[in-house]
Amino acid sequence: MKKTWKNMLGIVLVVAVSVGAAVGTSAYMMNKKQAESSYFVESEYGFRQQPVHLANLNTIAAESIDFTVAAESSVHAVVHIKATTNINARSGGRQQYIDPFEYFFGFGNRGYQRQPQPRVGAGSGVIISTDGYIITNNHVIEGADELEVTLNDNRKFVAKTIGTDPSTDIALIKISAEDLPTIPFGDSEKLKVGEWVLAIGNPFNLTSTVTAGIVSAKGRGISAGGGDRSRIESFIQTDAAVNPGNSGGALVNTKGELVGINTAIYSETGNFAGYSFAVPISIAGKVASDLKQYGAVQRAILGVMIADVSNIPEEEKSKVKVLEGAYVSDFAQRSSAKEAGLEKGDVITAVNDVRVRTANGLQEQINKFRPGDKVKVAVDRNGSAKTFTVELRNAQGNTEIVQSKGDVSEVLGAAFKELSEKQKQQLGISYGIEVAGVSNGKIRDAGISKGYIILIVNDQRVSTPEEFEKVVERVLRNDSEDQVLFIKGIYPNGRTKYYAIDLAE
Numbered sequence: 001m002k003k004t005w006k007n008m009l010g011i012v013l014v015v016a017v018s019v020g021a022a023v024g025t026s027a028y029m030m031n032k033k034q035a036e037s038s039y040f041v042e043s044e045y046g047f048r049q050q051p052v053h054l055a056n057l058n059t060i061a062a063e064s065i066d067f068t069v070a071a072e073s074s075v076h077a078v079v080h081i082k083a084t085t086n087i088n089a090r091s092g093g094r095q096q097y098i099d100p101f102e103y104f105f106g107f108g109n110r111g112y113q114r115q116p117q118p119r120v121g122a123g124s125g126v127i128i129s130t131d132g133y134i135i136t137n138n139h140v141i142e143g144a145d146e147l148e149v150t151l152n153d154n155r156k157f158v159a160k161t162i163g164t165d166p167s168t169d170i171a172l173i174k175i176s177a178e179d180l181p182t183i184p185f186g187d188s189e190k191l192k193v194g195e196w197v198l199a200i201g202n203p204f205n206l207t208s209t210v211t212a213g214i215v216s217a218k219g220r221g222i223s224a225g226g227g228d229r230s231r232i233e234s235f236i237q238t239d240a241a242v243n244p245g246n247s248g249g250a251l252v253n254t255k256g257e258l259v260g261i262n263t264a265i266y267s268e269t270g271n272f273a274g275y276s277f278a279v280p281i282s283i284a285g286k287v288a289s290d291l292k293q294y295g296a297v298q299r300a301i302l303g304v305m306i307a308d309v310s311n312i313p314e315e316e317k318s319k320v321k322v323l324e325g326a327y328v329s330d331f332a333q334r335s336s337a338k339e340a341g342l343e344k345g346d347v348i349t350a351v352n353d354v355r356v357r358t359a360n361g362l363q364e365q366i367n368k369f370r371p372g373d374k375v376k377v378a379v380d381r382n383g384s385a386k387t388f389t390v391e392l393r394n395a396q397g398n399t400e401i402v403q404s405k406g407d408v409s410e411v412l413g414a415a416f417k418e419l420s421e422k423q424k425q426q427l428g429i430s431y432g433i434e435v436a437g438v439s440n441g442k443i444r445d446a447g448i449s450k451g452y453i454i455l456i457v458n459d460q461r462v463s464t465p466e467e468f469e470k471v472v473e474r475v476l477r478n479d480s481e482d483q484v485l486f487i488k489g490i491y492p493n494g495r496t497k498y499y500a501i502d503l504a505e
Helices: 032-036 057-064 068-075 087-091 100-105 281-294 336-340 359-366 408-412 421-427 442-446 465-477
Strands: 012-015 078-085 095-098 111-114 119-127 133-137 146-150 156-158 160-165 170-174 196-201 209-220 235-238 250-253 258-267 275-280 304-308 326-331 347-351 374-381 384-391 414-418 433-438 453-457 484-490 496-502
Touching (some): 078 133, 119 258, 133 258, 170 281, 196 258, 209 275, 209 359, 235 258, 304 359, 326 336, 336 384, 347 359, 408 442, 408 465, 433 465, 442 496
Antiparallel strands (some): 078 146, 095 111, 119 133, 160 170, 196 209, 196 250, 209 235, 250 258, 304 326, 374 384, 453 484, 484 496
16 A cells, blocks of 8 residues: 655654454344345435434443444445556566576576566545445555455455545545445534544455544644645544554444544554544545546635644734634635635634634635635634635636546547667667657647657656556646646657646646
8 A cells, every 4th residue: 555645753644544353243244134225315425325224323322332333334334445556567568687697607598587566555445325436545546557346245346446636635436336335424523522433444454443532633734844735634633543554444433424534644653653544524525526526626725825823923923813713824816715805814713604723624614615616704803803705716716617637648639659679779768658649639739749759757757658647647636727747858860859738728
């Protein structure tokens, strides 16, 4: 499983999640009546789910803190995901190794060919629709060529990727199946610090693992300053034991409702050290819904640059009369918040009457909406309370629906192929791909002709069309205005040429 969080101050954020008590045999057996039932309800996010059958669970939990009902109702909908990356496709072919005995003593061939072994990662996922939609982490499946999903009853399926969102580390995949068990969506905003939750997943490939803990904090950010500004962070922090392999697994409340997708741990060793983090379902559910409906996330923005009140410059603190909220330090171009009347120095304290305590909390609230939605934004301005109605926009400054860009070859209007060994020798290069054909599209618009050899794209060497497509796909998934390919290459006559292609236009 891939790790996406970087080391910071000696502390490692490790893709994680859950270790603990194994579910007993009775919890492992599927409820036949529920599994065979075709009755379902449609969730607020547009996925088909089975109704909850947890009568009087609030009373049960309150009296005995018994997690067995919630665990049994949830464990069947958590799956194991095996993600395989074919190294051969990434490296452009077989690798040659020198046998030292043959090299020194001259027996037989000077070397031999060894086929690189595929990379295999593992994680977890949550079935959120009876017809096979599964939510997981982007880092679980990123770059994978093959996805195999194993259900709790040991059935195996090949999965396809519906869409991914690196900014929230959420992905949506699908298997071809019907009448699957699901975990119904809960309300992550109603979670309270100190409330009991369960983490369910497959740490270290130990399937159907359940652990319990409490909500330690909400709206938590875990990236140090200077990180990826496009990352959306407002995590639910818990002390439920989690470990590598359970990324993408379920965080459920005592009602058996899905309230988060387990994503990371805070650790110095790489294993659980007391704290884990989950993407709230208020964010993850909306992202999954967008990926299903549009193939791309419809991300709304206020157009403000924000900071926690506690982190603002000393010279500005005298003007701030509140202790919590998101401080507006500046505005983006075409800012809808600025047009609505917000000013620098305002502290955003609520969105649609939901209290905002931190900058991360503001991100969480805004990410529930789509461009074109209107929200009520409450601010404190030098001690005076004011409210503004803001129409949210996308990163391009409008309210249009952003559709998936589709196949890379269709977007660029070109076909690509690997270089032959003869071509590499003639040109004196060891990597690159050839533009094999050009039609109407961005490649032709940029002035690139058939026969051009692409060597480097966005500072990354490419040796196969698959490598090139992966770079383009990453750029297309970026929902900012900066969707640009910077290409370096040569023509067959040896002339070097550079091109820039704006994919956002």
